[in-house]
Amino acid sequence: MSPAPPKHLDPAVSYASDESLFLMQIYEPPMGYHFLKRPYELIPLGVESFPTITYLNAEGESVEPDSADVAFSRYHLSVREDARYQPHPAFVTDAEGDALYLFTDPEQGREYGQIGDFPLTDSRPVRANDYVYAIKRLADPFNGSPMLGFMAQYIVGMKDFSNTLQLVPRNGWVNLDQYPMAGLEVIDEYNYTITIEGRYPQFTYWLAMHFFSPIAPEVDRFFRNPGFADRNLTLDWWPVGSGPFMMVKNDPNSEIVLERNPNFREDYYPEEGAPGDAEAGLLADAGKRLPMIDRAVFRLEKEVLSLWTKFLQGYYDRSGEVHGNTTGVFDQAFVVGPDGVELSDDLEDHGITVSPDVKPGIYYYGFNMRDPVLGGYTEEKRKLRRALQIAFDTEEYLNIFYKGNGIPAQMPIPPGIPGFVEGPEGINPHVYDWVDGEPRRKSIEHARQLLVEAGYPNGRDVRTGEPLKIFIDVQSQAISNTSMNWIDRAFARIGVQVEYRPADWNRTREKLLTGNTQIYSHGWLADYPDPENFLFLLYGPESPLICNCDGANNSNYEREEYDQLFRSMRVLPPGPERLDIVSRMVDMLRDDAVWLFAYYPKDIYLNNSWVHNTKRHGISKNTLKYLRIDEELREQKREEWNQPVTWPLFAAAILLLALILPGVIAYRRRLTATARQ
Known part of the structure; x- marks a missing residue:
């Protein structure tokens, strides 16, 4: 799919x-x-x-x-x-x-x-x-x-x-x-x-x-x-390569079909992997010739529930992304148990397997560091932004809108990328404390005290008495009224008002390029597994206002020490010296409170029981050649799950007989009575 x-x-x-x-x-x-x-x-x-x-x-x-x-x-x-x-x-x-x-x-x-x-x-x-x-x-x-x-x-x-x-x-x-x-x-x-x-x-x-x-x-x-x-x-419609598959049909609004490239070189399933791969059955095909399937059909389903029904009937081998805001599907697929999200009983009965995927990416709301109200590098401005960071309860947000299917970010570098740190050493100490073996968000009282020290007691400017109002630029179709209401309430707890400025992507992009934002939403998925691919999002020369280009530094963050460290880190080979520089850069970003909130996206993919070697790879997409399909089991399950339902016909026949029989009996009685006369 x-x-x-x-x-x-x-x-x-x-x-x-x-x-x-x-x-x-x-x-x-x-x-x-x-x-x-x-x-x-x-x-x-x-x-x-x-x-x-x-x-x-x-x-x-x-x-x-x-x-x-x-x-x-x-x-x-x-x-x-x-x-x-x-x-x-x-x-x-x-x-x-x-x-x-x-x-x-x-x-x-x-x-x-x-x-x-x-x-x-x-x-x-x-x-x-x-x-x-x-x-x-x-x-x-x-x-x-x-x-x-x-x-x-x-x-x-x-x-x-x-x-x-x-x-x-x-x-x-x-x-x-x-x-x-x-x-x-x-x-x-x-x-x-x-x-x-x-x-x-x-x-x-x-x-x-x-x-x-x-x-x-x-x-x-x-x-x-x-x-x-x-x-x-055109090459844009019919790609021509030397990889394991070739495109034989391209109807992008309906169906795309790939078939095995008969000229593909010798390639074999790996014989070693990560810890736990052998126990998960991921080395059962070690040494086998690739690819292990002859044909892959990708269909575009316009209706999510229709897609889901066909998956449960066995007509799709794998699901697409299933996440907390996939309406209807997530609730049918999962239940929230004591250990978090678990498969529902219906899916357990189907033998469906789960392929979770913490993507090497990050979604975030960022501050414009050139904004006269929220921007700047004084201690008062930092405390103002930290107060807003604490008030935006990322954990609650993910639980409500994504069923907990995401990880609150403590740094701009996601899991799986060098420079990511877990445990007490990895938390943002300005927003979290380490309590009972896990990060715990600082209290609303602490956020209110930071507002006082920033010059906004109870959310009012101490100089003018005016209430503090923050402006959030959002894409019109990327946020719901429910989300906006939740954010309103989150900031109201510290006396801050919110005004949204919805627009389409072209208008939003124009605002980012001209620095005409105060708070904006954005996201980034890794092109390659290196901290540079995330830390460049706040590299000074990447600011659109500096490079006069579509730069990635939409926060317009400028700190010469950070930029110098970035230039050094960029050319260093992997090793302790480079990781030390990365750590120092992350500390600067935390101190300056450049992003309002962020989380690492987490998606779940479901596989029917006849699909093997389904491990997700957050960077590479050339994983189709490793899949193995048990076609005999697939046909068996399809037949089992799609038996014709005949009981309604029998029930209707019995009901019809029940309606007709009294009339037949009465008619026969009248015939008998007439014969006797």
């Missing part, structure tokens, strides 16, 4: 989690993640081994990794020789070796409405140039990749390459192989290099994202055929 239809399936353009659900089954980027191990562990995927890194000075000469003269880092990658693309018409050639399906006008290709209409397909090995070509597509302004601005800060020559292509006439396909990029080099058929500015250890994580998956130039050329875009014959 797909949660939403994908809008983009071009790996250069897509930046949505729901789209990665498909892309990461079809493409293989250079790097990936171990399916079972936690903390998250990188592994080679489309390349033979981890990239080797050479450090260079400004003159391009090799220097030691710890040298102060490092100006560039050069990543050398070796492509797997057994990787092949899926069968596709783009690879078919004629007797002269030229592409067969290339047309000069729309009428020539009019008979082809979708990929299945092409009678011939072919394939070829993945080559180093395909990876280089894919990076050039990120830089092509014609594609509008969301990665261009960010990666141009790192990949040498990317900005100049993009500026060059900006001037190239667009009368059809532009062969990007004809335009060099300074930071890219194809050494031979299976080796290439990427050169980036300075040091950036996190770049290896980026190589595990679909943006860096190989794109064959002939595929790019194929989809530029005249008239193809009018029929959705």
Whole structure:
């Protein structure tokens, strides 16, 4: 079951989690993640081994990794020789070796409405140039990749390459192989290099994202055929990769079908995992060839309850996300027991298994640090924000609106990411105390005292006597009247009034870009498992008011010491020194009370009893190849759960007989009486 239809399936353009659900089954980027191990562990995927890194000075000469003269880092990658693309018409050639399906006008290709209409397909090995070509597509302004601005800060020559292509006439396909990029080099058929500015250890994580998956130039050329875009014959609709699956049907408002790529390389289920995986049966398939299913069907169900009914009938193998605000479904699926949320008796009888997922992400309300009332860095302003943090009871909020299906955040770094700390050392001491082995929110009386010290006794400005009113910008469709009423009451306990400023996303985004907010709502899911991916949300130069861009620092937080530590942390390799810097940065954010409240999202996925290897992976989406389905058990359960209900027919027949019988008896009596006369 797909949660939403994908809008983009071009790996250069897509930046949505729901789209990665498909892309990461079809493409293989250079790097990936171990399916079972936690903390998250990188592994080679489309390349033979981890990239080797050479450090260079400004003159391009090799220097030691710890040298102060490092100006560039050069990543050398070796492509797997057994990787092949899926069968596709783009690879078919004629007797002269030229592409067969290339047309000069729309009428020539009019008979082809979708990929299945092409009678011939072919394939070829993945080559180093395909990876280089894919990076050039990120830089092509014609594609509008969301990665261009960010990666141009790192990949040498990317900005100049993009500026060059900006001037190239667009009368059809532009062969990007004809335009060099300074930071890219194809050494031979299976080796290439990427050169980036300075040091950036996190770049290896980026190589595990679909943006860096190989794109064959002939595929790019194929989809530029005249008239193809009018029929959705585009790479954005029909992805072409070397991964375990290929797309054979794309009707995003109804059904998307993936089938096993017959050319997929040898790949095997891992033979080791995290502690407890063996006991959970997650190593039962160790060493088996992947993928273990031949076909996956994703359907878009418009009605949640209809989807839920079909799941219980066995017509879906897995549920989508089930969380506390999934109306009706959560209440049917779970009960609240002494140990928290538990499966209901009905689901226990079905043998359904649960795959909980604490996402490596965070949702939060943030303060605008430039706001004249709530912003600023004086001790009075900090105490004002801390009072509001205490009044917003996150635990109560999650219990009411998400059935407790979330974890109150003590820091901007979520569980599973280096730098996250549990226990008494990990709490925010300005908002919580550690009591009886768990964090306990400070009292409302403490919050009221902080308001007094901030100059707002009983919620009134001591200078003017005016009541303190705070303004919260919300997306119109992302908050309910019930939620707003709860927040009103939460702040009323300390005498603070609330006014909401609802707007659509475009208007809300405009306010964030111009700093025209006081309190705003936002969220972030990890692109890669590193604290940098969260701490950059409050890095000064990421403020939209500083960078004049769509920066991530919507709080406009500026503290030079924090920014200096961030720059140091960003280039350090993993280790104690880096974690110490992360800890100091987290302490600064707590001291300054930059966010009003935050929580780590927690979702639950349900699996019918015939589905195996369902462990969730918070970062990677290429987990479909590990699933195993017991088809015999599925058919058995479907038949058992969907027996025709015949008792109403028998009951109706008995009722009808009961209604008719007295009349029949009376009629027969009259006949008998007549005969006697």
